[in-house]
Amino acid sequence: MNEFSLIEKYFTWKNSDLDGLGVGDDCALVSVSSQQQLAITVDTLIEGVHFPIDTTPQDIAYKALAVNLSDLAAMGATPWYFSLALTLPSIDEQWLKGFSQSLKALAQQHNIYLIGGDTTKGALSITINATGMLRKNQALLRSGAKVGDNVFVSNTLGDAALAWWQIQKQQIPSTSLLAQFNCPQPQVKLGQALLGIANSCIDISDGLEQDLSHILTHSKVGASIDINALPLSAEVTAHIANTQDWCVALAGGDDYELCFTAPKTQMDAIQLIAEKLHIVITKIGIITEERGLEIKGLEGGCQSYQHF
Incomplete structure (x- = not known):
């Protein structure tokens, strides 16, 4: 079983009561008014899996946010806000300084705002949940390709x-x-x-x-x-x-x-x-x-x- 069959079998639920929400695109879409939708995505980066152990904190922070921004880009969404779940083996203030400065710089570049999150102790991993905004029914989807495109x-x-x-x-x-x-x-x-x-x-x-x-x-x-x-x-x-x-x-x-x-x-x-x-x-x-x-x-x- 690979990642996609796992998601299809266990986590693709029908949410008929929620307009616009769905599993299977780069972001889920949630309608918040008659004219607007939220595009929501989440990605986790694990040390030794998504980046080498000796990667700088600046590069780790940049990539963690960039991959979420890329998901928003694939839907055509305008970035709005994100939350951060950070798991650290220990508190290293020099590491945290480099991480936070890089994260902030990329966030400011794309006008996306950190609104909260969580910190825990454990093996190094970073999870970011990002949200963007779209006009309703305007999102780019995986399901729209036409013969001849x-x-x-x-x-x-x-x-x-x-x-x-x-x-x-x-x-x-x-x-x-x-x-x-x-x-x-x-x-x-x-x-x-x-x-x-x-x-x-x-x-x-x-x-x-x-x-x-x-x-x-x-x-x-x-x-x-x-x-x-x-x-x-x-x-x-x-x-x-x-x-x-x-x-x-x-x-x-x-x-x-x-x-x-x-x-x-x-x-x-x-x-x-x-x-x-x-x-x-x-x-x-x-x-x-x-x-x-x-x-x-x-x-x-x-x-x-x-x-x-």
Whole structure:
């Protein structure tokens, strides 16, 4: 049983009395008025699982909040507030100073406010519950992809996964790769800009292959993507040339970029968004009627990240 079948079997309950609440997207949506919805997400980071033991408190704090902001971005939500549950093995004031300063800086950057939480003693872990705001029925969902939509991703894929691969090989990643691994840039403005343009969206946390497949499952469609169309940095390109390991880009995870689908008629609008936000948006494939994900140019398969 993997993470998603566990959730489906034990925790996907029907909440017919609550308008808008549901399990299965990057955030749950809760209607709070006739015009507004809350987008709510939660993520936990565990030392030795989601970040190496020697990671700085600044990088831990940044990533803990960034991954939640990325979930809000995938729905097109405007960040509003968050709570923090922090489990510490001991009180280290120097560590706490670095952690809190980094957390505050990223929160201020995205105008999201810390409103409370909990602290306990134990193995180091950080849980953040973040909430954003949306106009009702405007959220980007995984279930909206349409046959004929183009499939897009933002920026580059595989940089964080390559950094982790090198760390496991006892190599020293470059500064740019480490930055992508420790301090991913949540695409909040992109998510907001895609409202009314994209038909579906998801953030890439567990790997493109797995996360795009969630869109296909929820939308009851298929997709065909071209492995050679994936946007890659020079370092990931060199790694693939040397090892033929496409899995860092296709299934490595920790990208925290957005994968979305949109009608062909929106190509010009998407190009304008990319120019305005100074980011790269790449078309990598198309949504098809036949179920499943076809990856043209890939020999063999890749295993995206699994918690269990």
